Amino acid sequence: MGVPDPSRLSAALAAVSSERIAARVRELAAIGGSSDGGVSRLGLTKEEQAAREMVASWLIPLGFKREQDAACNLFCSAGPSPRVLIGSHLDSVPDGGRYDGSLGVVTAVEVAEAAHAARLALPLEIVAWSAEEGARYRAGHFGSAATFGQLPPDVGDRELRDGNLVKDAIRDLIGRAPDLAGCRRPITDFIGYLELHIEQGPRLASQGLPVGVVTGIVGMTRATLLFTGRADHSGTTPMDARSDALAAAAECVLAVERVGRESGGQLVGTVGELRVFPGSANVVPGGCRLTIEVRSLSDATQAEAYGRILELTMALCDQRGIRCAVEVVDRIPATAMSQLIVAAIEESCARLGVPAMRLSSGAGHDAQNVVTAGVQGGMVFVRSTEGSHNPKEHADAEDAAAGTRIVLSVADAIARLGARR
Amino acid sequence: MGVPDPSRLSAALAAVSSERIAARVRELAAIGGSSDGGVSRLGLTKEEQAAREMVASWLIPLGFKREQDAACNLFCSAGPSPRVLIGSHLDSVPDGGRYDGSLGVVTAVEVAEAAHAARLALPLEIVAWSAEEGARYRAGHFGSAATFGQLPPDVGDRELRDGNLVKDAIRDLIGRAPDLAGCRRPITDFIGYLELHIEQGPRLASQGLPVGVVTGIVGMTRATLLFTGRADHSGTTPMDARSDALAAAAECVLAVERVGRESGGQLVGTVGELRVFPGSANVVPGGCRLTIEVRSLSDATQAEAYGRILELTMALCDQRGIRCAVEVVDRIPATAMSQLIVAAIEESCARLGVPAMRLSSGAGHDAQNVVTAGVQGGMVFVRSTEGSHNPKEHADAEDAAAGTRIVLSVADAIARLGARR
Numbered sequence: 001m002g003v004p005d006p007s008r009l010s011a012a013l014a015a016v017s018s019e020r021i022a023a024r025v026r027e028l029a030a031i032g033g034s035s036d037g038g039v040s041r042l043g044l045t046k047e048e049q050a051a052r053e054m055v056a057s058w059l060i061p062l063g064f065k066r067e068q069d070a071a072c073n074l075f076c077s078a079g080p081s082p083r084v085l086i087g088s089h090l091d092s093v094p095d096g097g098r099y100d101g102s103l104g105v106v107t108a109v110e111v112a113e114a115a116h117a118a119r120l121a122l123p124l125e126i127v128a129w130s131a132e133e134g135a136r137y138r139a140g141h142f143g144s145a146a147t148f149g150q151l152p153p154d155v156g157d158r159e160l161r162d163g164n165l166v167k168d169a170i171r172d173l174i175g176r177a178p179d180l181a182g183c184r185r186p187i188t189d190f191i192g193y194l195e196l197h198i199e200q201g202p203r204l205a206s207q208g209l210p211v212g213v214v215t216g217i218v219g220m221t222r223a224t225l226l227f228t229g230r231a232d233h234s235g236t237t238p239m240d241a242r243s244d245a246l247a248a249a250a251e252c253v254l255a256v257e258r259v260g261r262e263s264g265g266q267l268v269g270t271v272g273e274l275r276v277f278p279g280s281a282n283v284v285p286g287g288c289r290l291t292i293e294v295r296s297l298s299d300a301t302q303a304e305a306y307g308r309i310l311e312l313t314m315a316l317c318d319q320r321g322i323r324c325a326v327e328v329v330d331r332i333p334a335t336a337m338s339q340l341i342v343a344a345i346e347e348s349c350a351r352l353g354v355p356a357m358r359l360s361s362g363a364g365h366d367a368q369n370v371v372t373a374g375v376q377g378g379m380v381f382v383r384s385t386e387g388s389h390n391p392k393e394h395a396d397a398e399d400a401a402a403g404t405r406i407v408l409s410v411a412d413a414i415a416r417l418g419a420r421r
Numbered sequence: 422m423g424v425p426d427p428s429r430l431s432a433a434l435a436a437v438s439s440e441r442i443a444a445r446v447r448e449l450a451a452i453g454g455s456s457d458g459g460v461s462r463l464g465l466t467k468e469e470q471a472a473r474e475m476v477a478s479w480l481i482p483l484g485f486k487r488e489q490d491a492a493c494n495l496f497c498s499a500g501p502s503p504r505v506l507i508g509s510h511l512d513s514v515p516d517g518g519r520y521d522g523s524l525g526v527v528t529a530v531e532v533a534e535a536a537h538a539a540r541l542a543l544p545l546e547i548v549a550w551s552a553e554e555g556a557r558y559r560a561g562h563f564g565s566a567a568t569f570g571q572l573p574p575d576v577g578d579r580e581l582r583d584g585n586l587v588k589d590a591i592r593d594l595i596g597r598a599p600d601l602a603g604c605r606r607p608i609t610d611f612i613g614y615l616e617l618h619i620e621q622g623p624r625l626a627s628q629g630l631p632v633g634v635v636t637g638i639v640g641m642t643r644a645t646l647l648f649t650g651r652a653d654h655s656g657t658t659p660m661d662a663r664s665d666a667l668a669a670a671a672e673c674v675l676a677v678e679r680v681g682r683e684s685g686g687q688l689v690g691t692v693g694e695l696r697v698f699p700g701s702a703n704v705v706p707g708g709c710r711l712t713i714e715v716r717s718l719s720d721a722t723q724a725e726a727y728g729r730i731l732e733l734t735m736a737l738c739d740q741r742g743i744r745c746a747v748e749v750v751d752r753i754p755a756t757a758m759s760q761l762i763v764a765a766i767e768e769s770c771a772r773l774g775v776p777a778m779r780l781s782s783g784a785g786h787d788a789q790n791v792v793t794a795g796v797q798g799g800m801v802f803v804r805s806t807e808g809s810h811n812p813k814e815h816a817d818a819e820d821a822a823a824g825t826r827i828v829l830s831v832a833d834a835i836a837r838l839g840a841r842r
Contacts, residue, residue, distance in 0.1 A: 201657030218656060222702055232808055234691035235639060235716050235783030236622030239681040246692060247678045250671035257668045260660040270655035271667055272702045274695065281643055281693045281712040283810075291702040295656050362656030387653050389704075 009412050011118035013352070016110055016408065018401035024106045025397075028054060028090070029098035038391025039098050043091035043131025043142060044072060044160070044169045051090040051102075055128055058109050062116045064126065070178035071146030072130035072170060078112070079123030084411045085190045085375070086111055087127030088197055089143070089366060093135050097393030099384060101132055104196045107404040114408055122415055125190070129366045136160050136169070144366035146183040148373035156180055192341060192414040193370045193377035196403045198395045200363050200388035204381065209355050210399040211406060212381035213345045217361040217368050218267075218295040219334035221306045225252065225313065228323040231278060231286030246276050246285035248313075248322040255312040256292050259305050267296035267305050268362060297334050297360045335368040341378030341410065348409040354402045363388075376414070380406050430833050432539035434773070437531055437829065439822035445527045446818075449475060449511070450519035459812025460519050464512035464552025464563060465493060465581070465590045472511040472523075476549055479530050483537045485547065491599035492567030493551035493591060499533070500544030505832045506611045506796070507532055508548030509618055510564070510787060514556050518814030520805060522553055525617045528825040535829055543836055546611070550787045557581050557590070565787035567604040569794035577601055613762060613835040614791045614798035617824045619816045621784050621809035625802065630776050631820040632827060634766045635800035638782040638789050639688075639716040640755035642727045646673065646734065649744040652699060652707030667697050667706035669734075669743040676733040677713050680726050688717035688726050689783060712750075718781045720755050756789040762799030762831065769830040775823045784809075797835070801827055 031050045032041030041047040052074040056066045064076040074090075077083055088104025108126045115122045129147075134140030137160055145151045152158070156167035156178065170178040199205075204212050229243030253271045260269035270293045277287035292309060296302035310326060317324045342358075349356040359381065371377040382403045386392035452471045453462030462468040473495040477487045485497040495511075498504060509525020529547045536543045550568075555561030558581055566572045573579070577588035577599065591599040620626075625633050650664030674692045681690035691714045698708035713730060717723035731747060738745045763779075770777040780802065792798040803824045807813035 199657065200654050201659070202662050203659070220656070231811075233621050233784060233810060234689065234693055234714055235641070235785070236620065236809070237689070237783070238622070238624070238686060239678070239684075239689055241623050244678065244691075246695060247674055250674035253667055253671035254675075257660070257665065263660075265659060268655065268658070268660055270665075270703070270705055272655055272697070272704045272706060273700050274667060274697045276693070276695050279694050281714055282691075283693045284691055285693060293655055293702055362658070363654055364656070388657070389654060390652075 005120070008118050008120040009409065012114040012120040012408060013405050015114040015117040016401050016404050018397040020113065021106055021110055021400050021404065022397035024058070024109065025098055025102060028102050028106065032092070034391065036391045037098065039092045039096055040094050041090065041092045042094065042136045043133060044136050044173065046173070048072070048091045048130065049173050052128055055090065055105055055109060059112060059126060062112050064112065068174070069146070069183045070170065070174065070180055071143050071183045072173060073143040073147060073183070074128040075125055077125040079121065081123070082189055082191045083123040083125040084415050085125045085127055085193045085370070086195070086407060086411060087129065088195050089129040089132035091131055091133050091135065093133045093389045095391060096389050097391055099198045099393050099395045100200065100388045103198055103382065103395055103400055107196045107400055107407065110404045111408045111411060120412065122412060124411070132366055136162065137166060140364055141366050141369050144369035146180055147185050148369050149184045150369055151180060187374045190375050193367065193375045194341070194380070194407050194411060195365060195367045196380045196382060196407050197365060198384035198388060198393065199381040200384060203359055204357070204383035205385055207357060209357050210383050210402045211349065211354055211356045212359045213342055213349065213356055214337055214361050214379035214381055215342055215358050216297050216334055216336040217365055218297050219299050219302050220293060220295045220330060220332045220364070221302060221328065222291060222293045222330040223326055223328045224289060224291050226325045227288040227317065229286055232284040234282045234284055237284055242284050243321050244284050245288040245322055248317055248320050249274060249288035249290055251316045252290065252313045256309055259309050263301070263305060266298065266301050267294060269294045269305065269309065295362055299334050302334070332364065335371050337367070337371060337378045338376040341376055341414070344410045344413050345378055345380060345406060348406045352405055352409060354406060378410070426541070429539050429541040430830065433535040433541040433829060434826050436535040436538040437822050437825045439818040441534065442527055442531055442821050442825065443818035445479070445530065446519055446523060449523050449527065453513070455516070455812065457812045458519065460513045460517055461515050462511065462513045463515065463557045464554060465557050465594065467594070469493070469512045469551065470594050473549055476511070476526055476530060480533060480547060483533050485533065489595070490567070490604045491591065491595065491601055492564050492604045493594060494564040494568060494604070495549040496546055498546040500542065502544070503610055503612045504544040504546040505836050506546045506548055506614045507616070507828060507832060508550065509616050510550040510553035512552055512554050512556065514554050514810045516812060517810050518812055520619045520814050520816045521621065521809045524619055524803065524816055524821055528617045528821055528828065531825045532829045532832060541833065543833060545832070553787055557583065558587060561785055562787050562790050565790035567601055568606050569790050570605045571790055572601060608795045611796050614788065614796045615762070615801070615828050615832060616786060616788045617801045617803060617828050618786060619805035619809060619814065620802040621805060624780055625778070625804035626806055628778060630778055631804050631823045632770065632775055632777045633780045633802035634763055634770065634777055635758055635782050635802055636763055636779050637718050637755055637757040638786055639718050640720050640723050641714060641716045641751060641753045642723060642749065643712060643714045643751040644747055644749045645710060645712050647746045648709040648738065650707055653705040655703045655705055658705055663705050664742050665705050666709040666743060669738055669741050670695060670709035670711055672737045673711065673713070673734045677730055680730050684722070684726060687719065687722050688715060690715045690726065690730065716783055718755050723755070753785065756792050758788070758792060758799045759797040762797055762835070765831045765834050766799055766801060766827060769827045773826055773830060775827060799831070
């Protein structure tokens with residue numbers, strides 16, 4: 001290290017293999033795989049553990065040392081500390097796809113393969129974060145939160161969705177009571193962090209671009225609204241004597257959509273859950289509960305939009321004589337990626353001739369925890385189709401290979417920066 | 422009979438007892454009663470049968486002959502055929518109240534009590550229709566449909582909501598396989614039909630009137646609409662790339678309300694049921710199913726409003742790129758009460774000094790089947806509070822007694838008309 005060796009980097013870039021990436025995505029997809037090509041591999045389960053074993057089995061022959069912490073994160077390292085941390089997660093949502101998360105781990109392994117093949121000295125730590133999706137454990141980004149001290153202190157005693165305690169589920173996997181607080185690692189272990197992930201949205205595909213440079217991850221406010229009117233007989237209650245909770249909720253749904261549309265792409269607003277009470281064809285709804293979610297790269301924009309939605313909703317409820325109770329269930333600030341890494345990714349795209357665009361991530365990622373903790377981090381998105389979180393999600397192996405070369409190139413650049421410190 | 426005997430009618434009217442009505446409402450409410458004052462006495466159950474036994478036990482001492490047909494209707498008759506048919510139903514919805522249906526049977530018994538006390542010759546048949554509410558058997562007005570040949574031919578082999586067959590449920594109650602087709606009775610058995618029922622709406626109470634003269638029962642169209650868009654990640658899908666099935670459904674909910682409001686009281690429109698798919702906070706809804714219901718006293722108004730709602734809905738779905746599939750699940754024409762009976766009820770109200778107003782019924786009643794079959798029929802509504810179909814529904818015993826005197830007076834008038842034929 002110290003002195004750059006451009007010929008070794010070129011050889012490593014040439015060694016990146018789209019065939020190997022495709023083959024390993026297929027191999028991983030067999031763990032928890034279903035006949036429709038999808039994957040159900042929930043976090044903190046035996047299937048996720050089996051996927052970690054497979055990933056470790058790829059890296060150990062390359063000289064990597066394997067460690068698994070009490071939060072079930074897999075770290076495989078080679079070269080002197082501090083290292084470049086590269087990876088993503090191996091768990092999926094129920095009935096999810098084979099690319100979300102897994103592609104970032106497979107391509108991180110490919111970075112190691114290519115560096116190894118070209119004898120490029122690169123201090124690497126490949127990570128597979130556990131339980132990113134919040135499917136079995138209720139909150140997402142479990143593993144990266146453990147590494148950077150962001151889990152609640154009582155997390156071991158909290159219940160999974162299936163009623164088991166977190167500490168019991170992990171004991172079943174690792175054979176001992178987990179010391180989750182002891183998983184924390186100093187940020188000085190890492191020169192930087194890189195995560196490749198499918199886009200999960202349509203922008204790259206619609207622009208015809210294989211990769212995207214992530215500038216930041218949106219923040220989110222999620223709230224539950226309970227509308228209370230009065231249940232009445234649908235036949236005997238005149239229109240002007242009703243307090244219809246569903247009609248008020250319907251106005252709220254459209255207000256959320258309108259505020260999102262009027263933002264000019266600065267935010268998205270969604271009502272994804274809605275229930276009616278009592279929910280009978282011949283009863284005017286007396287109650288309605290829904291969840292609103294607002295996401296934006298700007299916390300100020302997000303807060304303003306959320307406030308405007310509540311204001312519109314309270315006004316319409318006043319007019320209708322409906323009570324509305326609001327409970328904020330989640331609030332996550334927006335996270336900007338490191339300017340330095342964003343610039344390095346863009347420079348690599350240009351040098352390697354990979355057409356790319358800047359974009360923000362509307363979905364949450366482990367990179368939020370890493371960057372919030374103070375590690376310089378960035379993300380590369382790979383074009384995908386059919387969205388994500390379903391068996392049809394798809395990324396092309398050639399696009400993934402292009403993304404891998406960018407990650408390899410940036411890892412090499414920041415490793416040299418780190419070595420010069 | 423033949424020659425009117427005003428002194429006997431006056432004596433009978435004076436014999437109507439609000440105390441006895443109140444006591445009998447209480448007695449009946451003990452069958453299937455709950456601690457909150459409500460009643461769960463579903464049609465075609467042992468509880469409904471016990472209520473029939475109680476009613477028969479009140480009438481037999483007055484010289485009435487008791488019959489129960491294979492549809493579980495109770496008929497108690499006195500005097501020569503044709504007779505005036507008076508009654509209502511004894512079943513309730515789950516967690517219903519003590520007045521809906523029962524008050525009409527108790528006051529019919531009170532007509533018999535009063536006539537008996539005053540030795541007023543009045544050919545009477547008191548009926549307790551079975552299974553009016555459509556709670557255990559899926560459709561309403563079961564008993565009256567059996568009497569007037571309006572049940573589907575295969576009704577015995579149809580399933581109740583609990584999975585049992587209709588014929589098996591009835592066999593358990595009457596001890597033999599029911600001949601439902603054999604329940605049919607000729608309309609020439611009846612001079613006329615009178616039913617007293619709580620209003621189930623707020624109009625009489627808001628006008629300060631104890632009784633109402635029912636001019637007709639609204640018709641209804643009920644349809645299920647299935648909106649199909651595309652489920653997407655709520656964070657990664659820009660507002661302009663969404664096909665949000667719930668947003669389209671929300672516009673439909675408001676269109677139903679608007680069409681109802683703009684009718685100037687000519688119809689009511691309701692969305693009482695709505696479900697979202699997949700129904701997760703972070704997924705743009707890919708599907709939404711709701712039920713719309715339109716009721717009006719005018720079939721033309723109702724058809725026009727239903728058509729307008731569908732037209733608005735299809736237009737907004739076109740704009741949004743959402744598919745909408747419509748299935749009509751119920752269509753019942755409006756039923757006008759007999760002009761003659763309506764006039765006789767109004768005349769009685771005036772003569773007895775009971776302030777009343779004409780109104781239509783937004784809820785369905787057995788009277789629809791009776792009148793549709795060709796029997797001259799009418800209904801008297803009694804002021805009620807707290808709506809209906811809940812434990813709090815309430816009617817005052819004095820109002821019920823006033824309604825009973827009107828029914829008695831009209832029964833006397835039409836019996837004399839019939840006798841003059």
